Amino acid sequence: MMSNARAPFCLSTLLLAVAVLSFPSSAYSLDAKVISQLKKLNEADQLEQRCDIEGMEQLHADKVISYTFSRPIRAPIHLLASGAVFRRKGDWYRLSYDCTTSRDHLRIEAFRYAEGARIPRKDWPSLYLYP
Incomplete structure (x- = not known):
């Protein structure tokens, strides 16, 4: 059974998401502004x-969102998000990903993912997803 675990609201996380999403869709790469944020x-x-940005790049x-269906499992440079989701062309889909970054979290060392079913x-x- 999946739970709808939500991560605590963090203003700095929201501001970073707004900064990243303000770029054209092909520009998720880490430029100086994103690195600064x-x-x-x-x-x-x-x-x-950083792992979510990599997911956006690879999945177009x-x-x-890493935590929609379950909380991600974290280690200092590793994130396992088995209850994630992604939005593409106006539809939401289930996602599971396994991400490892460099110690400074700026470089992706490994990223594996599995796309899941479209979410009706x-x-x-009820999942706090939006069009």
């Missing part, structure tokens, strides 16, 4: 955001 976050948020998605629109409100 990442460095302002605590280490756990740096890891999660405009959003990745009727389920979006």
Whole structure:
């Protein structure tokens, strides 16, 4: 049974997400502005955001959320997000990913993922997903 575990709200995480999503969809790579925003976050948020950015790049998605169906499992440079989701072309899909970064969380060392089923629109409100 899956739970709808939510990570605590963090203003700095929200600001980074807004900064990243303000770029054109093909520009998720780490430029100086994104690096500067990442460095302002605590280490756990740096890891999660860097892995989510990598997921957006590889999946051609405009959003990745690591914690929709379950809390990610974290280590200092590793994130296992088996209950993640991503949005592409207006639809949400289940996602599982395994991500390892460099110690500074700026470089991806390994990223593996498995795309899951499309999430029915009727389920979006209960999962806090949006169009």
